Amino acid sequence: MSGRLRNLYIGLIHYPVYDKRRRRICSAVTTVDLHDLARLCATYGLQGLFIVTPLQDQRALVERVKRHWTEGYGAVYNPHRRLALEHLRVASSLEDAAEDIRTFEGTPPLRMATDASQPAEGCIGYPQARRILATPGRPVFLLLGTAWGLTEEVFTVSDHLLEPIYGPTGYNHLSVRTAAAIILDRLARPDPEESSSAPA
Amino acid sequence: MSGRLRNLYIGLIHYPVYDKRRRRICSAVTTVDLHDLARLCATYGLQGLFIVTPLQDQRALVERVKRHWTEGYGAVYNPHRRLALEHLRVASSLEDAAEDIRTFEGTPPLRMATDASQPAEGCIGYPQARRILATPGRPVFLLLGTAWGLTEEVFTVSDHLLEPIYGPTGYNHLSVRTAAAIILDRLARPDPEESSSAPA
Numbered sequence: 001m002s003g004r005l006r007n008l009y010i011g012l013i014h015y016p017v018y019d020k021r022r023r024r025i026c027s028a029v030t031t032v033d034l035h036d037l038a039r040l041c042a043t044y045g046l047q048g049l050f051i052v053t054p055l056q057d058q059r060a061l062v063e064r065v066k067r068h069w070t071e072g073y074g075a076v077y078n079p080h081r082r083l084a085l086e087h088l089r090v091a092s093s094l095e096d097a098a099e100d101i102r103t104f105e106g107t108p109p110l111r112m113a114t115d116a117s118q119p120a121e122g123c124i125g126y127p128q129a130r131r132i133l134a135t136p137g138r139p140v141f142l143l144l145g146t147a148w149g150l151t152e153e154v155f156t157v158s159d160h161l162l163e164p165i166y167g168p169t170g171y172n173h174l175s176v177r178t179a180a181a182i183i184l185d186r187l188a189r190p191d192p193e194e195s196s197s198a199p200a
Numbered sequence: 201m202s203g204r205l206r207n208l209y210i211g212l213i214h215y216p217v218y219d220k221r222r223r224r225i226c227s228a229v230t231t232v233d234l235h236d237l238a239r240l241c242a243t244y245g246l247q248g249l250f251i252v253t254p255l256q257d258q259r260a261l262v263e264r265v266k267r268h269w270t271e272g273y274g275a276v277y278n279p280h281r282r283l284a285l286e287h288l289r290v291a292s293s294l295e296d297a298a299e300d301i302r303t304f305e306g307t308p309p310l311r312m313a314t315d316a317s318q319p320a321e322g323c324i325g326y327p328q329a330r331r332i333l334a335t336p337g338r339p340v341f342l343l344l345g346t347a348w349g350l351t352e353e354v355f356t357v358s359d360h361l362l363e364p365i366y367g368p369t370g371y372n373h374l375s376v377r378t379a380a381a382i383i384l385d386r387l388a389r390p391d392p393e394e395s396s397s398a399p400a
Binding site for chain 2: 004178
């Protein structure tokens with residue numbers, strides 16, 4: 001197992017995303033996502049998790065969940081959950097989140113978008129994504145879409161598009177929670193090809 | 201990417217599991233688990249997903265969710281979800297689920313338990329687990345605990361215990377949904393060590 005994903009931030013994007021009919025919408029925050037993604041951030045050693053939504057009441061909900069588990073009764077009830085939910089931040093837009101990362105890191109993050117349905121052309125694979133993440137002092141902002149996925153305009157302001165998760169079947173309709181788990185595990189582990197390309 | 205996990209069944213165990221204070225309890229079914237695990241089953245080509253609980257009303261709830269998405273309005277609204285939720289079955293006990301698998305497969309399944317906190321001694325690693333799964337005609341029943349994990353008595357009736365998910369940090373408190381995603385992705389992909397042991 002390789003090192004922590006210290007340069008990595010996750011952005012869980014609720015706007016702009018597509019609905020089922022490919023209309024641009026703002027999706028609702030799903031609290032189970034906050035917990036599952038925060039626990040993944042703690043497991044893989046990420047810097048932070050931005051919940052991105054322009055809706056003020058939705059950001060307030062996220063802040064309330066965070067306070068409960070980091071300062072309120074939840075912090076005493078389950079300290080493991082406190083450690084995880086301390087990763088949680090909110091932002092009203094992708095640009096605002098990127099600006100927060102720039103302020104913290106001193107350099108703007110590379111934006112790496114994800115999409116389940118994007119064709120493989122133009123995507124980067126996991127070996128290249130791991131090399132990017134291994135560059136010191138260069139934060140990476142991994143953008144995860146909710147609902148039916150990130151809109152085209154997010155791809156146009158991204159530096160890279162990470163290849164979709166291909167399982168052994170043609171089916172690739174995972175929840176954002178389980179897709180994030182697989183992406184982070186793949187980013188933290190070397191590929192078979194990488195090892196075999198440097199035989200002992 | 202290697203082949204489908206054709207020999208694999210998942211059992212999501214709600215009894216017997218531990219609560220926070222290590223008392224033996226029956227946990228409540230969480231409907232988001234049904235969806236996330238069913239979608240993983242479709243992605244990785246598993247045979248089936250057993251929701252195991254002795255509580256009749258909880259099994260009825262699972263059946264109702266399944267019907268909605270496979271026969272009801274949900275099947276029309278989202279055919280992808282129908283394909284996934286067709287993997288869903290219920291059983292009142294681990295033994296009943298294993299017996300259903302035996303009836304279907306003609307041979308009883310090997311039981312492979314999982315645990316986040318189990319020490320590494322006595323566990324099998326992913327290379328061995330993949331070899332077991334590659335044996336034709338030998339079904340494997342992967343047991344996932346809810347709440348605070350499977351009880352000792354489940355381990356005593358299991359053939360193997362799969363090593364816990366180690367990330368690059370010491371933190372390993374994942375949701376069962378995200379843990380299942382990582383386990384299936386690792387079971388479907390060869391390890392770097394396996395490839396590098398047979399260099400070109």
